[in-house]
Amino acid sequence: MRRSPKVSDATGTTPVVKVAQGLGKVSAAEWDRCANPGSPNQAGGDETHNPFVSHAFLSALEESNSVGGRTGWSPIHLLVEGSDGTLDAAAPCYLKSHSMGEYVFDGGWADAYERAGGQYYPKLQVSVPFTPVTGPRLLVRDGADDGARDVLLGGLRALRDQIGASSTHLTFLTEGESEDLAGRDLLVRTDKQFHWVDDGFGDFEGFLAALASRKRKAIRRERRDALLNGITIHRLTGRDITEADWDAFFAFYIDTGSRKWGRPYLNRRFFSLIGERMADRILLVIAKRDGRPIAGAINLIGDVALYGRNWGCIEDHPFLHFEVCYYQAIDFALERGLKRVEAGAQGEHKLARGYRPVTTYSAHDIADPGLRRAVADYLTRERAYVAAAQEEYAEAMPFRKGEVE
Known part of the structure; x- marks a missing residue:
């Protein structure tokens, strides 16, 4: 110093x-x-x-x-x-x-x-x-x-x-x-950017009710189709997040990062450290197929907002990205009483899913x-x-x- x-x-x-x-x-x-x-x-x-x-x-x-x-x-x-x-x-x-x-x-x-x-x-x-x-x-x-x-x-x-x-x-x-x-x-x-904002919806159905009919039907179809092929969604926070979960998520992160920009910025130890120090501020959403982790997203939890950060997968399934990154985040924010979801950079496709400019x-x-x-x-x-x-x-x-x- x-x-x-x-x-x-x-x-x-x-x-x-x-x-x-x-x-x-x-x-x-x-x-x-x-x-x-x-x-x-x-x-x-x-x-x-x-x-x-x-x-x-x-x-x-x-x-x-x-x-x-x-x-x-x-x-x-x-x-x-x-x-x-x-x-x-x-x-x-x-x-x-x-x-x-x-x-x-x-x-x-x-x-x-x-x-x-x-x-x-x-x-x-x-x-x-x-x-x-x-x-x-x-x-x-x-x-x-x-x-x-x-x-x-x-x-x-x-x-x-x-x-x-x-x-x-x-x-x-x-x-x-x-x-x-x-x-x-x-x-x-x-x-x-595109953020989701709670306008007093109460729950996910209340959010859907505020959408135009065609958009509401499209989201319901995406959520249903994302869970085909034996896929289940698991939300983990705090002590529920294990090193095995971090291993799985890091594999997703590396796969996506390598395809998008060549060298992912964060290493495996980083995720263990934030898991040790601030696990109660972390929401890890993991998708499994037949019990095997295949995709995931990490979010950090503020007092007012949920911040979506990194996503990755090792299997491609229709609409799974939207379910894991966007709809699960909205569900969690509504349950926690958070005012908004900030879903990261870019992504005009978020607009059709209720995220605002x-x-x-x-x-x-x-x-x-x-x-x-x-x-x-x-x-x-x-x-x-x-x-x-x-x-x-x-x-x-x-x-x-x-x-x-």
């Missing part, structure tokens, strides 16, 4: 700004008081516990070597200690030598800048690795010294300049955090004025495109007219 340049806050005091090259020496309790203070975060979100920014999740990435080493994701977390030595704020930050595993694509920016003679890498990435899930990125504990968020952002800019990074990217921000950073001269980028946000702090101007111009046009697309998606939602705004 080392200190970065000092940054004074608005009160004139000088907080201590440190860089931690890993969470091993950072108190889990202090980090989590910033990441998940138990009330809606100060960045404008409604979630009171986002499992992805927890010490347990991020440290599991490090201890399993899913980040660090030659992965191109080098932990370089920023910490702000207040006048009494307490951790007031933190940012999960990584020094990046590429743009993979981020789900906010800036490869075109890198190519253009390097063709013009610049050096885009290294860059700083404030995010949860391999995780396209909205959440706070500038983590500030309740009761922190005034100006802690300003100091954290100032520390990121000082760190960027100190190490010669081209830029800092804060991805999958809450809307409130993106608005705050736009007011601090960062460039805001938008994109889209939502806007996602990122913010970008670019050092070179020329590159900044070019990116700012591009983002103006891209935001307009995303907004127009969202309007079209909203028109295509499968709900009966008048049932859902």
